[in-house]
Amino acid sequence: MMKRLLALAAAAVAAGGALGPAAGAQERRGAAAATAAQAGGVTLVRNATILTVTRGTLANADLLVRGGKIAAVGPNLAAPAGARVVDATGKFVLPGIIDAHSHSMMDGSVNECTQSVTSMTRTQDVLNPSDVDLYRELAGGVTTLLLLHGSCNAIGGQSTTVKIKWGHPASAFLFPGAPPGIKFALGENPKRTNFPGPPQGPALRYPRTRMGVEEVIRDAFTRARDYRAGWAEYRERARSNRNLVEPRRDLQLEPLVEILEGRRFVHAHCYRADEILMLINLADEFGFKVRTFQHVLEGYKVASDIARHGAGASTFADFWGYKVEAYDAIPYNAAVMTRKGVNVSINSDSDERARRLNIDAAKMMKYGGLTEEEALKLITWNPAWQLGIQERVGSIEVGKDADFAIWTAHPLSVYARVEQTYVDGEPLFDRAADLARRGQLEQERRQLEQAEANRAPAQGGTPPRPPAAIRRAYNHADDLHDEGDEQR
């Protein structure tokens, strides 16, 4: 346990050092958050059915949490002095659900669409920790999100892995030590920026075809390879020549160099089978791995190819038919890919669906006959692996982060409801507390409505103004839309 933690810490330091300023920030800020969490107290969850995901189901078991970590799991654990004891008789404990495709808390900014390669942009820069959708997701048992840039360009912005640390500042959300990632997008979406085109739409932007998408990615990696060689040559010559000037830093190409060196995960939006094969081909040629194919709705047609490449697949349970590219999507997708040896997760790409990923996982038992454990892994251990955080979260094991939820029934049942959700041992959602607070909120609302500024003109109030823009939930599940798109 201690050994593993030390190894992780060492890895984080090494990674932070090598990645330079653009990529190291998440690790460094995350470390501070981890320290804060360890100050948390001791909690004993008693007499639950614990779905460990990796070590079977434990009936009538206890779960001891100390310092934000799982300290013990088993029958009849003794409550340490001062421990908070939660009676979970008849209830179920599931590791915190991990949503490997989210745009929650990205404050009005999902897509930087003006260029075909925007690897220099960072989703980390637009996080709103008070987005109410985060709370709604906690209430659905979700604790970790992969925040992805949108899909309007072949190479999009850098992703951010967060824990839903509701009530904490944005810096505390950054998942400590999570490997950095980036969004790619294939197929229709990077083309669609050209629909409808001038004069109704914005200026045309390359590419307009799938041929062009391939070429944009090939061109970017070719430049990245040259850039990397330029730095290598500089470092080599600088040993003997102190007067050399450094090459100019290129913030667009640096993340691509990290990909080539295996230090940044590629999460590639795709639908059609041919797009998937295209990127596998290109990645093999340049010598990098795709960590996940996202959406990957026709993954079932090329499941063996995905497995051979070693990529994961993060897909919808049964969302289909909303556009031409999604017309061949089938709900058996996850099962077919699982059977071919692909690490598969079920994601939401929606602030709404993120609240009920447990039901989406349950559907996968019906469509293709996954076992209960396989279904649970789709929303826990598998996405943890896809984000490279499986040593920390994704299952109930001693030494892992105390990220879990207590459910009223088996979480694969439609009748199940979350009672409490813990992140780093802290109960950040508690249904009983939520219910108790409602009267007070209602009263506060009434008071605000009676305030002068909010009174209707007919009742003597000041003339009304249109309310200021507020963030709307991200509910399109196709990544391409954001405010800018809707306006044109």
Added chain:
Amino acid sequence: MKTDARRAAVTAPRPPAALFALCALCALALGALPRARVASAQDTVTPDTQIEAAGAYVIRNARVVTVGGPEIENGAVVISQGRIVAVGPTVSAPAGAREIDARGLSVYPGMIDAGTSMGLVEIASGAPGTVDTSELGDMNPNAAALWGLNPHSAHIDVTRVAGVTTVVSLPSGGTISGQAALINLVGTSQREMAVVPQAALVIDFPRLGGGGGFGFQQAQQAITPEAVTARDRRVEEMRRLLREAEAYGRAQDAYARDPKAVPRPETDLRLAALVPYARGERPVILRADRERDIRGAVNFAREMKLRPVILGGSDAWKVAQLLKERDVPVILDAILNLPLREDDPYDALYESASKLQAAGVRFAISTGDAGAHVRDLPFHAGMAAAFGLPRAEALKAVTLYPAQIMGVADRLGSIEAGKIANLVITDGDLLEARTNVRHLFIAGRPVPLVSRHTVLYDQFKERP
């Protein structure tokens, strides 16, 4: 173009119809087979031409969840000529009836979603040629969903194999959107599918203020005097049209009684379409979500003597008392939407059904989905049950209650002798996501458990 090519590729190999029918039959007869789609799986996306006609069947040894009456632990259902003819612990089957041994299985009435646009839209984005939901113009009472509805939509197969056997398909847009059709999800023509061809008038009740909570980036509209005037003008236009329709109906009746004494009224298709609704003979579905708009719609309906049904109803729980007093039913289609307002409780919509039920308001649960995801209907009801709605009520909310609200409970919604034989035979609780449908009857016809999705699955699952 591309879509057509893809469909063609999927539908290409087609064995002789007789062989198919035979195979579908043996799959049904062998109730013990793990999945009933075995025989037909590799065949076709829209096999309706090959589904045999309604014959006589007896389903034995099943748990029969009648919904209308008590559950029968070990019972049987007999169907013949498209109808349920007997239900009970012991039944006598007509000679030649085919037996289905449903040991360990449960029989439910088919689910009904009263808030879809099934068949009116195939692919919402990128294929405008497949979208037929909203006609131009503001007042379109004569636009009938039935005539825009594609009986061969892939959404139909996908939906029914999940146990949803009946839907109301609604037009949208404008103020008076058109007329909805109530259809069974089997058949090769609109006529064959229709249970009630013109089942309801659909009104998108003019709303005031901000758009819904999930309208993406919809501007928050201020409630200005101009906005109020604009809303009132549209309501007034509807009022005028309904009154004209009422007068038009009287003029037509008078002329029919005495063509010599009464001048022949000019035919007006819009007014003619409105007559049965203006007279309160058929239901009028009014879309309204916010409290203010629901009140407006309910009051308008009373003033015009309509038979109102509220569709949407996100805030209906706030108006429960009025809805109860006026006996106005609600089709809730937003259980799984995000709450309307940021400061609403996180479970405001999950809970809305249980609040209406507790207040004694009649209600049904709908997906509100155009077509592709109507198969999720049981999970919308399941979520309502997780948040306070009794499970038996959740089941009724997707079977008997929508039938009652749409005025077809004499034919649909429960397992009772005399009703249309829409039956779903499952290996578990109908509302659970893990449950499998094992046999399916719609209008008494044995429907193979084949869809666009099972066909593609079978084509690719073994690809090396």
